[in-house]
Amino acid sequence: MGYSGWKVIWQGLTGNTGWKPAWREPDPKPSYDVIIVGAGGHGLAAAYYLAKEFGITNVAVIEKGWLGSGNIGRNTTIIRSNYLLPGNEPFYEFSMKLWEGLEQDFNYNAMVSQRGILNLCHSDPQRDAFNRRGNSMRLAGADAVLLDADGVREMCPFLDFDNARFPIKGGILQPRGGTVRHDAVAWGYARGADSQGVDIIQNCEVTGFVMESGVCMGVETNRGTIRAKKVGVAVAGSSGRVMAKAGMRLPIESHVLQAFVTEGLKPVLPGVITFGAGHFYVSQSDKGGLVFGGDIDGYNTYAQRGNLPVVEDVCEGGMAIMPMIGRTRLLRSWGGIMDMSMDGSPFIDKTHIDGLYFNGGWCYGGFKATPASGFCFAHLLAKDEPHPTATKYRLDRFRRGAMIDEKGVGAQPNLH
């Protein structure tokens, strides 16, 4: 069913009895044109764009739990396109443009809120680096504003500017950055895909791949074999485990990343703020809670819960830039499994196995990529060639020495 203001009023007057489930609960069919493994943001977006943009509707999205149970419902909801390298910036700016039209596109309120993202800088060389990044963003059609300390003070008078281990010297602002309600993104894409005929099959775990003469012809699941002409895997933190079932070893490590939410406060933060001398990022939700996070826990794991040393580290980062945060009470925290690639950049590529395609390696940053990742994965699945903004996200880039090392920190997941 479509949603509109009139429908809300009508349902309000008639006891809210006319709302229908937003998607069906179909049983799997014996075969599909395309199977996508993983009903996270990227898998659901890929199915939505396959149907809407490329006319391929005989599609199933297979999910081992419930849709939205992975990182799409666990992230800190930040969107931005403030990248430096040519392999990345056009892709993330494409994503930003898709965010800007998304709610109209899939007729669902995802609470896209472009209230800006401000990255603080604490030294002259860091300001130079931000200057370079801002120029690169603007060349790719994105927006960037370099602020001095007074400019930052005007926006965020509560920050600790001078009485700090790392005094704030300024920052780079992307006004079009912001936040989006993460689970509504999953629901909106799921509803949009379902309404075009895509089967979303929950509680169905992929346990293997159907291989015939070296070609992938479908998936084995705990609900039986499902055949397909093409299989796309978008399982984020489970990438290593799932692709191992096809005999592939990926340049990806899995780590846990935690998120934190405080009690509700009156509006205090104008947008997203990030610390430049440590790892801490914070925004304020529409309910008033401060939503924040920092580093990954420093060891490989598939657990979806984190440990106390990182809680302490993240809170230290918060205290370093805004000591007032020490007065708030933490309500909730949780963890998600991150697919950390060895250069910090993702993959959207065919594998060496015909019929098998891979999308992963999103690290901390895959939520903002959701629309473009879905679009580009759909493009690859439909046309067998990469979308123009995703040509560098190849699986063989390490062998070719063509890494997209956005931060220049090498193969160190905790630094990406």
Ligand SMILES: Cc1cc2nc3c(=O)[nH]c(=O)nc-3n(C[C@H](O)[C@H](O)[C@H](O)COP(=O)(O)OP(=O)(O)OC[C@H]3O[C@@H](n4cnc5c(N)ncnc54)[C@H](O)[C@@H]3O)c2cc1C
């Ligand atoms: C705490 C935290 C904070 C973050 N903050 C941000 C942020 O502010 N901004 C940002 O851009 N990014 C952020 N991220 C990263 C972002 O959330 C992820 O990169 C992105 O959500 C990953 O893509 P996805 O949504 O498709 O993954 P997921 O939602 O994890 O989807 C993968 C799905 O695959 C399913 N699956 C796994 N194995 C199988 C199987 N064998 N069979 C069937 N299904 C399977 C899983 O159950 C899961 O539902 C954050 C992540 C975390 C954990």
